[in-house]
Amino acid sequence: MTLSQLQLFRDLALCRSFSKAAKENGVSQSAASQQIQEIERLTGTPLVDRSTRPLGLTPAGQLFLDLARDILRRKADFDGELSQLKKRTEGLVRVATIYSVGLSEMGRLEAEFAERCPGANLSVAYHSPARVYAAIEADQADVGLVSYPEAGPEIEATPWREEEMVVAVSPRHPLARRREVVPFEMNGLDFVGFDEELPIRRAIDAYLSQQLVEVRVALEFDNIALIKEALALGNGLSILPRPILERDVQEGRLVAIPLGPPTLTRPLGILTSRRRKISPAAREFVRMLEEQEELIPLPVS
16 A cells, blocks of 8 residues: 555545546546555555545544544655755645635745745645635645634634735725725725635624624625726625735725724734644744744835
């Protein structure tokens, strides 16, 4: 039984789909199915419950999943310790990040990390917040970057920094020329918000509620890119992290207006696994993040 077979089984348990697990491992669906059947032949018992959709694991399959995870963790620990023994910071650092952090900064971070650790490489995947947590738990990422970080039994959450939240509007909006927007001025205005299940939506709702402000939620989206497009078309206002508006402000598509008092910030955090030691290269990447200086504030318009 090979490590690649163990990894395939682990990914199948996570994805609950042969096609998705095959894609994750770069093999055809038929090849993935044959490898799982070979594992079942070697163990002498069914491990996958193929009668359900999505697929599930049999009790024996759950036991085998624990074994596979343990072996893969031990292999990852060995790789990290071996790299440290060689006194070389090298290897692949897998980063899972939410879109708003990754798209605005990852290019700069990759360049700085390449200069700092020329023997290492970053592999960056952009996900929803829930998928970032899942990637850390499933050992599919070494480092996670999220907003409103939450620790868990298997996840360590380290505070990274606080981002200023600002009012974002198109240059044609009535508030666009303001140097500051206090909360009560948004009362009754059209608002472009995040989907209700996202942490940032709950934080913004709590802020507005505390200030006794009621906005008209005209549109809701699950990512910042779509919110910015809606704003650029003139669909109301929103409250967004200042750093992700940098390019839009420079291009004149949007205006970023300071909020408050009181002000609002978005906390960012770094996720790592409690159960698995990260490699020296990943530790160096985390150290680099923790050393990052605060971003320079953008102009108001």
